[in-house]
């Protein structure tokens with residue numbers, strides 16, 4: 001068998017991050033705080049769902065089990081998803097939604113840029129396309145975090161609450177495991193931990209302008225990237241997302 | 254009552270100005286925001302464009318209902334893009350209305366407190382995935398029928414908004430049709446969903462053209478002003494004539510025993526929708542009126558702190574910049 005389980009795992013992680021965050025953002029469509037925000041948020045959701053399609057199609061192909069990107073998205077159970085926990089927790093309010101997106105974008109931009117040098121052409125190609133989109137996402141999410149952190153007393157308080165909730169989830173993005181080491185050795189990807197300095201710089205600079213303090217706790221939840229222990233929220237998301245595929249086996253849409 | 258109001262105001266306006274205004278319209282010229290216009294024209298346009306804008310925004314909800322359940326990555330992206338287009342349409346139309354001196358926020362308040370309406374079609378629920386096809390095909394289809402003539406409407410900003418919007422609406426219609434075509438080739442359950450959607454949507458779609466000409470209040474003056482280009486019944490007939498063969502091609506049955514081709518008229522004969530249901534829905538008693546407005550109200554209320562914060566931040570930034578510039582000067 002030519003399938004490389006570490007490589008499949010790597011592609012799934014990329015695809016599931018994009019899919020799960022894209023899905024969460026899509027929940028806002030039609031409900032945004034202003035038309036312009038609604039439209040911009042939907043743009044980001046569309047970019048991410050487009051990216052997930054590319055990553056998952058490669059994952060399916062490398063896996064070689066005759067599954068499609070849609071099969072992976074709509075027919076896997078929660079423990080087979082490989083997204084970080086940060087991206088599956090509920091949107092709550094607009095502040096938490098944008099702060100979560102910002103934390104991810106701040107990782108994703110340097111990450112995708114680094115992946116454009118991958119020894120795997122498929123990785124380099126998807127990363128090149130996605131990095132352009134990620135640059136725009138980061139610009140917008142950082143701007144929004146600054147506006148909401150700096151805006152009013154009320155908005156500042158909401159951003160503080162969002163920060164308290166989300167902070168324990170950010171660390172998982174930058175912890176290395178066996179898959180990461182295998183990818184680094186093969187030249188497919190750098191270690192996620194290598195993104196730490198760039199991520200810190202972006203977060204620190206944005207937080208200064210947003211008047212938000214950087215929490216000093218380093219505690220990090222884990223369990224999403226390896227599927228060992230997702231949050232309770234993912235199951236509900238999948239129950240909704242997968243309902244048609246699950247209730248009409250074999251049908252195409 | 255409204256028609257009367259227009260008349261009494263119009264008599265107070267300078268008759269010469271009115272005649273010149275009408276002559277420009279008759280000559281096919283566009284009226285632009287800075288031009289003089291009768292109050293009645295302005296009010297009628299605000300009402301019409303505002304209602305159209307609200308319809309786009311409320312219209313996001315029935316389709317938004319299925320975004321998180323879309324059955325493939327591609328369908329999910331298509332539906333997201335479609336609902337986003339509708340938000341864009343709302344935005345162009347609010348901008349067109351703003352050129353008449355009413356702000357987006359004012360219009361939104363009027364929608365939320367019931368002073369302004371939106372298309373009654375969006376007070377019907379979307380119950381299966383086939384509704385995403387039926388809405389695109391029938392609802393966007395009927396909207397196009399209404400809107401294509403408005404590309405030639407007398408008010409410039411409205412006509413220009415309509416040109417952009419119509420292009421996207423016809424894309425939506427095709428996409429909806431193809432979605433149904435795919436499902437009709439699928440399983441028995443999928444075909445059942447399609448027919449069920451047809452059964453529920455047909456008459457509400459016919460209602461989108463408004464009551465029969467004999468019962469329509471605003472028509473005459475609006476037609477003279479070229480705010481309205483065709484009568485409700487003309488457009489409804491055109492819609493039926495175009496839709497019947499499409500339904501046949503899909504293999505869907507139209508829920509109307511009286512539907513048949515009339516050689517003499519060169520049109521299909523068809524049953525009128527139940528107009529008492531239409532007036533019930535307009536009065537607020539449609540299946541989803543309460544939920545739709547509640548959803549808009551919630552989005553508006555939940556978003557208030559965000560809009561306020563963004564304004565406050567923009568002010569602070571401007572103040573800091575001004576202070577910085579002062580320091581540089583000193």
Ligand SMILES: [Fe+2]
Pocket residue numbers: 309338339342418422
């Ligand atoms: Fe539209």
Ligand SMILES: [Fe+2]
Pocket residue numbers: 308309342396
């Ligand atoms: Fe429309």
Ligand SMILES: [Fe+2]
Pocket residue numbers: 338339393421422425
């Ligand atoms: Fe549309």
